[in-house]
Amino acid sequence: NGDVTGALGETERLSRIVDALLALARAEGAPPEPVELASAVAERLDAWSPVAEERDIQFQLDVAGSVLVGRDRFGQVLDNLVANALVASPSGSVVVVRGDSTALHVRDHGPGMTADDRARAFDRFWSKAGGSGLGLPIVKRLVEVDGGTVELQPAVGGGLDVVLHLAGAT
Helix, strand or coil: CCCHHHHHHHHHHHHHHHHHHHHHHHHCCCCCEEEEHHHHHHHHHHHHHHHHHHCCCEEEEEECCEEEECHHHHHHHHHHHHHHHHHHCCCCCEEEEEECCCCEEEECCCCCCCHHHHHHCCCCCCCCCCCCCCHHHHHHHHHHHCCCEEEEEECCCCCEEEEEECCECC
């Protein structure tokens, strides 16, 4: 009869961890294919639009080109990065997704991360914001499966700029 709310919260947290690990396991097996950035990113931003509207956050999209990735992997990467940006961004701000086949940026206008936090952000189960600590490690793994890299940079004027370096489609 103890803390029912706490137990339910822990159950939800564990469920999110299991879901994230299952998504990672499923996504790792698909071969890379050419994916057109504008449509793939627009599709994921459309899916997140209700959350953004609820938080009074706008999306700005400026992408071009194609990349060679697993379509589901890339969708999961975008979902994790957009979710993080929406959590970090204050009401009334903009999440910017821009770039091309050489570098894709997902930038928020939140508090950003210190250099130490950016260095630890890809460690499994580490979270500054109280999440599961699996989102960015999963992003890193999925990007690496397709031969790419991901880095976290401080954004000019505040916030975080997540940069994906992916293989361009020929």
